[in-house]
Amino acid sequence: MMRKALAGFAAVALMAGTAWVAAPPFADAQGGGTVEVEVKYSGAADVQTLKVNKDTEQCGKEAKVENIVVGGNKGLANAVASIAGAKGQPTGKKAAIDQKGCKFVPHVIATTPGEVDILNSDGILHNIHTYSTANPSINKAQPKFKKTMTEKFEKPEFIKVTCDVHSWMLGWIAVMPHPYFGVTNESGVAKIENAPAGKQTVEVWHEKLGKVTKDVEVKPGATTKVTVEMVKK
Amino acid sequence: MARTSAGRATRRAHLLRCLLGPLPAAYSEYAAVGPSSAPRIWTLLVALFRARVGLHALGVSLIIGVVFAPSEGSAQAGDANAGKAVYERKCAMCHGVKGDGKGAGAELLDPKPRDFTSGVYKIRTTANKTPSDQDLFRIITAGMPGTSMPPWDVLPEKERWNLVAYIKTFAADKFKEAPKKLELPKEVSSSEASIKRGKEMYEAIECHKCHGNLGRADGPSRPELKDDWGHPIAPANLTKRWTFRGGASRTEIATRIANGVLGTPMPSFIDSVEKPEDVWHLTNYILSLGPESPAYATLVTVNGTTDAIPDDPNAEFWKKAAPNTIPLMGQVIVDPRNFNPIIDLVIVRGAYNDKEIAFHLTWDDPSQTTAEGRADAPGAAKKIAADAIALQFPSKIVPGTERPYFLMGDATDSVYLLRWEGGKAGEVSASGPTKLKTLEGGEVVSKTVYENGQYRVVIKRPLAGKGEERPTFQPSTFVPVAFQAWDGGAGETGTRMSLTSWYYLRLEPPQSNRRFVVPPVVALLTLVAMLLVVRAASRGRGR
Ligand SMILES: [Cu+2]
Numbered sequence: 001m002m003r004k005a006l007a008g009f010a011a012v013a014l015m016a017g018t019a020w021v022a023a024p025p026f027a028d029a030q031g032g033g034t035v036e037v038e039v040k041y042s043g044a045a046d047v048q049t050l051k052v053n054k055d056t057e058q059c060g061k062e063a064k065v066e067n068i069v070v071g072g073n074k075g076l077a078n079a080v081a082s083i084a085g086a087k088g089q090p091t092g093k094k095a096a097i098d099q100k101g102c103k104f105v106p107h108v109i110a111t112t113p114g115e116v117d118i119l120n121s122d123g124i125l126h127n128i129h130t131y132s133t134a135n136p137s138i139n140k141a142q143p144k145f146k147k148t149m150t151e152k153f154e155k156p157e158f159i160k161v162t163c164d165v166h167s168w169m170l171g172w173i174a175v176m177p178h179p180y181f182g183v184t185n186e187s188g189v190a191k192i193e194n195a196p197a198g199k200q201t202v203e204v205w206h207e208k209l210g211k212v213t214k215d216v217e218v219k220p221g222a223t224t225k226v227t228v229e230m231v232k233k
Numbered sequence: 234m235a236r237t238s239a240g241r242a243t244r245r246a247h248l249l250r251c252l253l254g255p256l257p258a259a260y261s262e263y264a265a266v267g268p269s270s271a272p273r274i275w276t277l278l279v280a281l282f283r284a285r286v287g288l289h290a291l292g293v294s295l296i297i298g299v300v301f302a303p304s305e306g307s308a309q310a311g312d313a314n315a316g317k318a319v320y321e322r323k324c325a326m327c328h329g330v331k332g333d334g335k336g337a338g339a340e341l342l343d344p345k346p347r348d349f350t351s352g353v354y355k356i357r358t359t360a361n362k363t364p365s366d367q368d369l370f371r372i373i374t375a376g377m378p379g380t381s382m383p384p385w386d387v388l389p390e391k392e393r394w395n396l397v398a399y400i401k402t403f404a405a406d407k408f409k410e411a412p413k414k415l416e417l418p419k420e421v422s423s424s425e426a427s428i429k430r431g432k433e434m435y436e437a438i439e440c441h442k443c444h445g446n447l448g449r450a451d452g453p454s455r456p457e458l459k460d461d462w463g464h465p466i467a468p469a470n471l472t473k474r475w476t477f478r479g480g481a482s483r484t485e486i487a488t489r490i491a492n493g494v495l496g497t498p499m500p501s502f503i504d505s506v507e508k509p510e511d512v513w514h515l516t517n518y519i520l521s522l523g524p525e526s527p528a529y530a531t532l533v534t535v536n537g538t539t540d541a542i543p544d545d546p547n548a549e550f551w552k553k554a555a556p557n558t559i560p561l562m563g564q565v566i567v568d569p570r571n572f573n574p575i576i577d578l579v580i581v582r583g584a585y586n587d588k589e590i591a592f593h594l595t596w597d598d599p600s601q602t603t604a605e606g607r608a609d610a611p612g613a614a615k616k617i618a619a620d621a622i623a624l625q626f627p628s629k630i631v632p633g634t635e636r637p638y639f640l641m642g643d644a645t646d647s648v649y650l651l652r653w654e655g656g657k658a659g660e661v662s663a664s665g666p667t668k669l670k671t672l673e674g675g676e677v678v679s680k681t682v683y684e685n686g687q688y689r690v691v692i693k694r695p696l697a698g699k700g701e702e703r704p705t706f707q708p709s710t711f712v713p714v715a716f717q718a719w720d721g722g723a724g725e726t727g728t729r730m731s732l733t734s735w736y737y738l739r740l741e742p743p744q745s746n747r748r749f750v751v752p753p754v755v756a757l758l759t760l761v762a763m764l765l766v767v768r769a770a771s772r773g774r775g776r
Contacts (some may be wrong), residue, residue, distance in 0.1 A: 054453035087333070125439035127500040131461065136362060139493050143438040149504070164498030165442050167457035189615040 011111040031220030032194040037081035038227045039188045039204050046208070050168050052070040052102075059102035059123040066089070066107055067208050075188020076206065076230055078108045080158075080174045082181035083195050084203040084213060090114055091179045094150075097171055099126045099142070104161060104171025108207070110181045113156065116173060118142065118149045125192040126169070135175070139164075158205060172207055204228045258672040296565060308366045309394040316399030319392050324400075327381065328473040342381045343573035345464055349400045352407025353461065353496040356479035358488055359412040362495065368412075369397045371480075379476035379577075381523045401736035417487055418509035423517040431518025434511045438502065443468040448522040451599040451686025454498075461496040468499075470597060470686075472523030476577070483527070487516040527578055530557035535583030535590065535737055537743035542584050542591045544680040546689035561718055561731035566640055567666055574731040575599075575720035579622065585740060590706050591693040592651070594622055601683045603655035616717065618726035619655030622690065625715040626651075626738075628662060630704045636713045639734040641666045647703055651692055651767030655721070656681045658692045662702040666728045672702055 046067035052059045069077040095111035097104055098119040109116070118128055120142050129139040134155035142149055152161065156177040163169035174181070182190030193203075197220040203213045209230045216226045254509060321330060327346040329336040334348030347354070356372055357364040373393045376384035380615045385393060401408050421427055435441070443458065445451035448471030460466045474481040479489055491512050493501035506512060534555060543550050559581055563574035575598070582593035602617050627637050628647045637646035641663040650661040660672040675694065682689045698705040713757075715754035719725040 123440055127498070129498070129500065137461075139495070139498075139500040141438060141493075141500040141502050143505055145437065145507065146505055164458060164500070165439070165454050167454070167459070 031200055032067070032195050033218045033220050034223040035081075035083070035192040035195045035196055035200075035202060035216060035218055036223055036225045037182065037184070037192065037202055037204065038225065039076040039079045039081065039184050039189075039206075039230060040074045040227060041068065041070055041076040041209070041230050042070070042074055044068045048139055055102060055122075055124050055166070058124050059166060063102060063166070065168050065170065067141075069107075069186070070208075071186040071188055072175065073187065075184070075186070075187045076209075077184050077188060078106075078172075079184040079188070079190065079204050079206040079209075079230070080108060080110050080176075080181060081184065081190040081192060081202055081204045081228070082110075082176055083178070083192060083218075084162050084201040086178045086196060086200070087179045088178035088180060095173075097173065099163070099169070102126075102163075102166045102169055104169060106183070107170075108172045108174060108183050110174040110183050111153075112177075112179055113154050113175055115150050115152050118151060120144070120147055120149075125165055126163045127165055129162045129164055130173070131162070132157055133161065158207075160207075174205070202228065206230055209233065241421075268381055272613045308370070309391070311366075311391075311394035311396065311398030313395070313402050316392070316395030316397070319388065319396055320399050323385065324396070325387070332400065341572045343464075344380050344460075344466060345462070346381070348462070349403035351496075352404030353494055355494045356489075357412075357495060360415040360492070361410060361413045363410050363412040365412040365414070366394075366397050366401075369400065370394060373397065375480065377444040377478045379478060410772060415488065415492055415503075417484070417491055418512055420483075420487075421510050421513035421517070423520065427514050427517045428521045430511070431514035431516070431521075434506060434515050435518055438506060440515075441499065444471050445599070445686045447685045447687075448472050449520065449597050449599065449686030451597075455599055458498045460498070466497055467599070471519050472529070472597070473577075474520070474523060475526050483516055483520065486511050486519055488494070488517050510600035524587055527558050527560070529560050529578075531582075531736075533559070533581050533583060533738045534741055535585055535592075535738055536741050537708060538584050538586050539743055540586065542586060542693065544590060544591070544678060544691045546593060546595075546680060546682045546691045546695055550584075551582055551689075551691070554584060554593065556595075557581045557583075559716055559733055559736065561716060561733055562716075564640070564666075564728055564730045564732050567728050568730050569727065571725060571729040571731065575723045575725065576718040576731045579716055579718060583738065585696060585706065585708070586743075587696075589693050589695050590740075591691055592624055594624075594690045594692070595687065596622065596654075596718060597687050598683075598720050598722065599686050600720070601688075602721040619726060620688070620721040621652065621654040621717075621719040621726075622688075623650045623652040623661075624692070625649070625663075625716045625717065626704050627713055628702050628704060628705075630712055636735050639671075639715055640732070641717075647702070649702060650717075651677065651694065653679055653681075653690055653692055658690075660694075660703065672700075675699070675703070684715070706740060708740045708742050710740055712740065714738040 004113050012204050039166045047069060048065040048067065050063045050065065052061055052063050056158065057085065063203050066078070071077055090112035094115050094117055096117040096119060097106070097109050098121050100121040102122060111183050120126055123144045125141065125143050127139060127141045128151070130137050134157040135153050138151060153173060153175045155174050159173040159175065161171040161173055180195045184190040195218045197218045200216050202216050203211060205211050210233055212228055212230050214226055214228050216224055218224055325336055327336040327338050327342060328349060329339070332349035336346060339346050353362070354364040354368065357368050359365055359368065360450055370393055372382070373396055374384060374386050376382045398774055441452050441453045443452040450468045450470040452468060455468055458466050458468060460700065469477055477486070479485055479494070489499070491503040493499050503512065504510070536554065557580065560578050561574065561576055563571040565572060576596055578630045580595040580598065584591050585587060598620055602620050626642065626649045628649045637643065637648050642648035642665060644664055647662055647664040650663055651661055652661050658677050660675040660677055662670045662672055677692065677694045679690060679692045696706045713735045714737065715733050715735050717730050719730045
């Protein structure tokens with residue numbers, strides 16, 4: 001009896017151990033590192049302002065179309081940095097994008113294949129209209145009483161999301177084939193955590209500026225900084 | 234069953250449009266001469282016209298009393314190779330030989346012809362993107378009301394199935410996924426309570442954002458709407474269900490609400506209503522917004538009265554006056570033409586007393602524009618003009634059948650226009666569409682109401698016309714009348730207009746019990762004119 005219990009305990013411990021080793025997984029096991037990608041853009045920012053003719057209580061009187069957002073020190077926001085050609089399991093985290101102030105917030109989300117929560121904080125009608133080729137395109141109404149809709153995006157792809165009610169609303173869902181990615185903040189910096197060590201290629205995607213790559217040597221357990229310059233094509 | 238009656242309604246609408254709308258005459262002139270400036274466009278139009286002439290012929294047989302009901306049958310496996318030949322003969326002109334929607338005529342059309350290579354189809358009864366064969370067959374057979382896609386029920390059923398098979402080959406990979414039938418919630422029949430719930434839902438899910446408060450397609454998002462290819466697209470006018478692209482039956486409407494219209498801003502609502510059966514309540518509400526068919530008039534009756542005629546368009550007087558619904562079509566005879574007219578009908582009411590004659594006009598226009606323009610909406614068309622409408626009469630009303638050229642007269646016979654523009658009415662003498670002369674010193678008054686995407690205008694003038702260029706209206710006579718309309722918000726101005734050919738106005742004496750005997754005669758004359766058009770077109774075909 002005691003023996004049995006002990007064996008059971010050992011089994012559980014072993015499983016737990018294995019799980020513990022495998023969990024933060026792909027990286028630490030092989031000694032992954034952090035890549036801090038700074039994306040720069042020397043061109044002019046491109047943010048258009050439109051007059052709003054409806055829902056001004058939620059949307060405000062002016063809407064901004066954020067085509068190219070450049071922060072201090074020429075940092076380019078809303079770019080997705082990732083390790084090109086890497087392989088890895090989905091993060092298991094459900095990503096979310098909100099519709100707030102008649103804007104998609106954040107403007108760009110990145111996630112691994114799976115479900116995404118689409119929130120409607122505005123409490124007015126929006127419609128989620130996606131433009132995709134790998135995944136089925138969707139166009140679903142999200143009326144005021146529908147606070148959350150959950151949609152599945154199974155294939156890696158950069159998906160444009162719009163709302164036809166508010167034509168200026170534009171967001172992106174980046175479905176990534178592996179968990180080594182980050183989205184640049186307002187100063188143009190993205191962090192890729194637990195990136196596989198060794199010679200890698202960092203790929204940066206921006207909705208208006210396309211893709212740029214740069215080679216990097218990822219050091220295990222350390223942060224490697226890399227600066228990537230994007231230009232208007 | 235619902236399908237068949239919807240089909241019949243559509244056909245009836247087309248038929249009436251073709252029979253009563255004056256355009257056949259215009260098109261036949263076209264067929265005889267053809268504009269030298271744009272030969273390619275010309276070829277296309279003649280072809281489209283021919284397609285429609287087929288319809289006219291059907292219409293004529295319908296009038297004579299042959300009831301036409303298409304056999305729809307169950308899905309058949311078509312032969313793509315055989316379909317190719319038909320496609321290249323009948324469809325390629327607009328949809329392109331490669332099926333990419335870039336045929337010679339595509340440029341002129343709005344909405345644009347379907348790009349079959351995309352595999353995206355607006356009208357589906359399926360829950361996924363893949364339409365069923367039956368869905369494709371239905372559109373080929375019934376056409377798409379309100380677009381340039383005519384019904385092809387003139388083709389043998391087998392050929393239509395062959396076409397289905399062939400157009401699928403343009404996006405073979407998109408058809409790998411089998412169509413999945415959309416299951417609608419259990420049907421709720423119409424009742425006062427259901428319509429009320431539908432109205433609540435209409436407001437709760439904000440259908441008005443695009444379709445407008447009363448369904449007249451005047452919602453605030455209207456000017457911003459684009460389809461998946463970036464072309465501007467208009468929301469449906471829910472009060473005119475005979476123009477619904479995917480049919481006007483209960484099931485068809487419920488399916489559109491549940492499923493959305495793929496490739497357009499119309500989203501799917503099946504997961505976005507409070508309860509699934511709300512789809513049916515919404516359907517019942519939409520059906521309550523307008524008549525099944527427009528019931529076009531063949532003649533405009535103007536009733537005599539001994540009372541004063543109010544100039545307020547919302548006066549009780551006008552609500553009691555009999556409406557005459559007149560269809561309008563795009564002006565395509567002289568450049569610049571209007572291939573995609575916005576104003577498709579006007580409802581005319583008339584009255585006269587011993588001093589004056591008045592016309593009450595009602596028409597839908599999604600955007601109110603005056604000469605000064607309008608508040609700029611995001612994505613709104615920049616080129617705008619003032620909204621306008623005109624009643625046209627011969628400058629001199631003479632007995633007999635001679636009338637000036639319907640397109641604003643010519644050098645020999647001028648016309649007189651009672652023309653309202655951007656809120657003000659005036660008088661114009663015209664001897665051609667670009668030869669206009671404003672008549673000064675008239676006594677025309679008008680009053681305008683614009684509400685929820687609809688104009689209601691009263692235009693009044695004395696019965697007696699001053700001078701040579703103004704006609705005098707006399708009780709108990711027939712007066713030729715034609716109509717022209719412009720949606721300035723859509724950039725319509727000058728010859729870019731909607732119009733009719735000549736109709737007749739009948740000035741009915743006050744309290745007369747003598748009903749008219751003449752309408753059947755007029756109808757017969759119209760029929761004869763139609764037959765001539767059909768004959769002219771067949772001759773054209775032989776060329
Ligand atoms: Cu929105």
